[in-house]
Structure formats: C-alpha cells, structure tokens
Amino acid sequence: MTTLTLRRPDDWHVHLRDGDDLPRTCKDMARYMGRAIVMPNLTPPVTTVALAEAYHARIQAAMAGLPRRFEPLMTLYLTDGTSSDEIRRAAASPVVHGVKLYPAGATTNSEAGVAALDALYPVLEAMEAADLPLLVHGEVTDADIDIFDRERVFIDRHLAPIVERFPGLRVVLEHITTADSVAFVSEAREGVAATITAHHLLLNRNDMLVGGIRPHYYCLPILKRARHQEALRAAASSGNPRFFLGTDSAPHTRTAKESPCGCAGVYTAHASLELYAEVFDSLGAIERLEGFASLHGPAFYRLPVNDDTITLTRGELAVPPSLALGDDELIPLRAGETLSWQVA
Numbered sequence: 518m519t520t521l522t523l524r525r526p527d528d529w530h531v532h533l534r535d536g537d538d539l540p541r542t543c544k545d546m547a548r549y550m551g552r553a554i555v556m557p558n559l560t561p562p563v564t565t566v567a568l569a570e571a572y573h574a575r576i577q578a579a580m581a582g583l584p585r586r587f588e589p590l591m592t593l594y595l596t597d598g599t600s601s602d603e604i605r606r607a608a609a610s611p612v613v614h615g616v617k618l619y620p621a622g623a624t625t626n627s628e629a630g631v632a633a634l635d636a637l638y639p640v641l642e643a644m645e646a647a648d649l650p651l652l653v654h655g656e657v658t659d660a661d662i663d664i665f666d667r668e669r670v671f672i673d674r675h676l677a678p679i680v681e682r683f684p685g686l687r688v689v690l691e692h693i694t695t696a697d698s699v700a701f702v703s704e705a706r707e708g709v710a711a712t713i714t715a716h717h718l719l720l721n722r723n724d725m726l727v728g729g730i731r732p733h734y735y736c737l738p739i740l741k742r743a744r745h746q747e748a749l750r751a752a753a754s755s756g757n758p759r760f761f762l763g764t765d766s767a768p769h770t771r772t773a774k775e776s777p778c779g780c781a782g783v784y785t786a787h788a789s790l791e792l793y794a795e796v797f798d799s800l801g802a803i804e805r806l807e808g809f810a811s812l813h814g815p816a817f818y819r820l821p822v823n824d825d826t827i828t829l830t831r832g833e834l835a836v837p838p839s840l841a842l843g844d845d846e847l848i849p850l851r852a853g854e855t856l857s858w859q860v861a
C-alpha cells in the first residue's frame with residue numbers, strides 16, 4: 518500500500534506549553550490534528566476553569582496566523598485542594614474535557630500534584646457524577662519502588678481501587694508503557710482506556726541506553742524492555758477501541774535535555790502521524806491506523822469524529838536536525854533522519 522486516506526486524526530495527550538513556545542507547538546499540531554487534549558502542567562498549573570479558559574484563549578491567539586486551526590480540548594490539573602464545585606464548573610464548561618491526575622513528584626511540573634489520593638475521593642465522586650473523565654499519569658513516586666516498576670505498582674495500589682470504587686468514572690491511563698497496563702486496560706470494566714505514544718511504540722530501553730545514553734529518548738514513564746514494547750505494539754494495532762493515539766509530545770530545550778540532570782519528555786508533534794504510520798506499517802497493520810488515530814478517541818470522549826480526511830503517502834520525509842522553540846531550539850524525534858511516510 519502506498520497511500521492511506523483516513524479521517525482526520527486527533528491527539529488525545531499533548532503538551533503545548535505556553536508563551537513563546539505556543540507558535541511552534543500549535544503550528545505542528547495544526548498540520549493535521551483536528552483536536553488535542555492539552556495537558557495542564559504549566560507553571561503555575563492550570564488548576565481552575567478560569568485558568569483553563571485563559572490558556573485556551575492564548576492557544577487560540579497563537580493559532581491566529583496558521584493556515585488551519587485545530588481545536589484545543591482543555592484539562593484541569595488536580596491538586597490536593599481541588600474542590601467538587603470546581604469539578605462541576607469544569608463539567609459545565611465547553612472548553613474543559615477532562616481532569617488530570619499527576620501524583621506529586623511523578624513527572625515534569627508535577628510538584629503541585631496529588632499527595633494524598635484517598636482524600637480526593639469526594640472529588641472523584643463529583644467527576645463520576647458529572648461524567649468528566651479522569652486522565653492519569655500512572656506512576657507511584659515511593660523512593661523504594663524502582664523506576665521501571667512504578668507504572669505497574671500504581672495500577673495495583675491506586676488505579677484498580679479507583680476503577681472499582683467509582684464504576685461510572687471514565688478513566689484514561691495515559692502514555693502506557695508496560696504489558697501490565699495493556700492487560701489491565703484490556704480486561705477492565707467499560708469506560709477504561711489508554712493512550713499510547715509513538716516513541717513507546719518505536720523505542721525500548723536498549724535504544725536509550727546501549728552504546729551511550731541518549732537524553733532525547735528520556736521520558737516518563739521511562740522506556741521499558743522490549744517485551745513491553747511488543748505488548749504496546751500489539752495493543753495499538755489490535756483494533757481494540759480502548760487504545761488510542763496520544764503523542765505525549767513534550768518539548769524541552771536542547772540545553773535542558775542535554776544536561777547532567779536532563780529533563781523528561783520527547784518531542785514528536787513535528788511528525789507524529791508519520792511516526793505512528795511507520796509502526797503500523799512495520800506490523801502489517803496500516804489499515805488499523807485510522808481506528809487508533811481517528812475513531813477510538815472520539816468514541817471514548819463522546820465527540821463526533823472529524824468530518825474530513827487526510828492522506829498519508831509512502832515517501833521520504835526529512836526531519837530537520839533541530840527545530841526553533843521560542844528563542845531556543847529543541848531536538849525532535851528522528852532529528853536529521855528520514856521517515857518513510859508523509860502526509861500529502
């Protein structure tokens with residue numbers, strides 16, 4: 518197959534950042550994404566509907582000069598201080614589509630995240646009642662839990678109890694990285710889904726660590742062993758509607774990544790669909806890409822599918838060695854290399 522036409526896709530997990538970064542991130546999204554679930558881990562975090570609406574307006578302003586727009590779907594950042602009233606306001610807001618749980622200290626800009634999850638059960642109850650999805654960075658932060666086990670332990674200690682206790686709460690386990698998460702989501706009750714990134718499908722921890730350390734592959738949850746990568750590839754290409762596209766494209770400056778204490782995040786928005794196409798093609802499942810990229814997400818979020826299409830063609834797409842980010846630069850995934858699919 519040399520061309521593939523599919524419904525316009527959406528990105529169900531992305532970091533657009535703010536300020537001077539928005540022109541870069543919005544331009545890359547607007548190339549072909551219809552909508553994007555926009556993560557709230559700014560500094561300070563997007564903890565209220567008022568902050569989400571203001572952020573939404575800044576994104577709209579950054580898109581003003583672009584040839585086409587995409588629709589930002591906003592999220593609230595859950596803290597120990599989030600109130601049930603704020604949840605009800607969020608559910609009533611046309612711009613807010615979910616609430617994001619970051620365990621405090623789990624990832625980039627998660628310091629204001631949740632320290633005591635049990636104490637937030639009334640807030641989760643309000644989300645269940647208002648039918649507002651919970652989006653989860655699923656890793657424990659306990660010092661005695663190995664970083665490669667943090668996702669699996671989070672499921673056992675926190676996610677499984679929440680899913681059971683709030684049977685009507687829709688939950689997305691974001692950017693899954695393990696066979697354990699694939700199994701949990703596949704077998705869970707209705708209303709439980711997961712996003713999968715392109716980089717977790719393309720890479721495993723050997724790619725990051727063998728023959729030298731590659732800071733641009735460092736992200737959270739961290740890349741796992743090949744067995745887990747295989748489970749993710751199987752899930753994404755299975756046609757199971759519980760799994761859908763979420764790039765977790767997360768820009769950081771080159772300086773912040775290439776550092777003695779480099780920060781977590783991989784940038785893929787410059788070529789996300791082309792990267793996913795490579796994976797699906799290599800699995801002989803390119804015809805399943807449309808479900809994963811364009812149909813399963815809207816079904817979960819109860820939104821219509823996009824009403825137009827895009828066409829992917831086989832052909833060489835050169836990725837620049839670096840991209841401008843504000844007055845700095847970032848190194849995108851596959852920088853300086855050639856991809857084998859492009860959007861026409």
Ligand SMILES: NC(=O)N[C@@H](CC(=O)O)C(=O)O
Binds near residue numbers: 654736737765783
């Ligand atoms: N995934 C990452 O490694 N980083 C994300 C945060 C996140 O999604 O956990 C970021 O904001 O940089």
Ligand SMILES: [Zn+2]
Binds near residue numbers: 737
């Ligand atoms: Zn995360």
Ligand SMILES: [Zn+2]
Binds near residue numbers: 530556765
């Ligand atoms: Zn993320």
